[in-house]
Amino acid sequence: KEQKKSLAHTQKLINRSDAIVCISEFCKKDVLYNCDTGNKPLYVIHNGTHWLHEPELNAFSFKPTLPFLFGLGYVNRKKNFHVLLPMMQYNNYELVIAGRLDEPDYLHSIKEVANKLGISERVHVLGPVSEQEKAWYLKNCLAYMHPSLAEGFGAPVVEAMAFGKPIFLSNFTSLPEIAGDVAFYFSNFDAEHMHNVFTEGMNIYQSNGLAKKIILKGSIYDWKIKAAEYLAVYHSL
Numbered sequence: 682k683e684q685k686k687s688l689a690h691t692q693k694l695i696n697r698s699d700a701i702v703c704i705s706e707f708c709k710k711d712v713l714y715n716c717d718t719g720n721k722p723l724y725v726i727h728n729g730t731h732w733l734h735e736p737e738l739n740a741f742s743f744k745p746t747l748p749f750l751f752g753l754g755y756v757n758r759k760k761n762f763h764v765l766l767p768m769m770q771y772n773n774y775e776l777v778i779a780g781r782l783d784e785p786d787y788l789h790s791i792k793e794v795a796n797k798l799g800i801s802e803r804v805h806v807l808g809p810v811s812e813q814e815k816a817w818y819l820k821n822c823l824a825y826m827h828p829s830l831a832e833g834f835g836a837p838v839v840e841a842m843a844f845g846k847p848i849f850l851s852n853f854t855s856l857p858e859i860a861g862d863v864a865f866y867f868s869n870f871d872a873e874h875m876h877n878v879f880t881e882g883m884n885i886y887q888s889n890g891l892a893k894k895i896i897l898k899g900s901i902y903d904w905k906i907k908a909a910e911y912l913a914v915y916h917s918l
Contacts, residue, residue: 704834707855729904736817749775751822757783759831767872775803779810835859842899845892863898
């Protein structure tokens with residue numbers, strides 16, 4: 682029912698529009714599959730990066746005591762953070778997840794699984810954090826983890842690129858399109874597979890000087906460039 686309502690709303694907007702802009706090729710594919718775009722021009726313009734604040738924790742911020750993996754985004758099932766927990770049994774890192782707590786029952790299940798696996802002391806779901814705190818976690822994490830199942834673009838991934846940290850993603854939806862060959866991908870969520878991808882990825886990252894390549898990739902998502910692309914669409918109408 683919710684999906685039908687959302688699609689009907691989107692279709693109404695498409696019917697009223699003179700042009701359509703999608704934020705990824707994946708999003709465009711979704712629109713073409715689910716909606717009727719008629720003969721309206723359809724463009725893909727990726728989002729730009731968010732401006733990142735100076736990294737800083739305050740007196741009340743959570744500060745990990747061990748090397749840590751960081752995840753960012755709404756804490757709900759489609760973001761798929763729970764698949765990281767079994768993998769944590771293979772290491773002695775902390776896992777820090779920040780973002781709006783979207784589904785209380787999902788948060789409860791994460792805590793239950795962490796307790797069952799004996800890793801609850803190393804798993805920290807913080808909820809919303811300030812822009813300065815977010816930047817600190819991105820700058821200081823060992824790696825950025827984003828095993829999401831639902832992304833139209835993937836803004837947190839691009840934010841992580843700005844710090845040149847190794848990035849581990851699911852290979853679903855828009856994520857491979859946005860991160861390309863500067864990220865490492867989980868093709869499934871079996872704990873051993875994820876551990877192997879992580880271990881191999883960290884070895885490649887540390888030996889190949891990948892940080893500069895990651896930062897360079899992130900720099901193409903520049904709002905000045907994207908604004909010019911939108912302006913070209915407006916001028917075409």
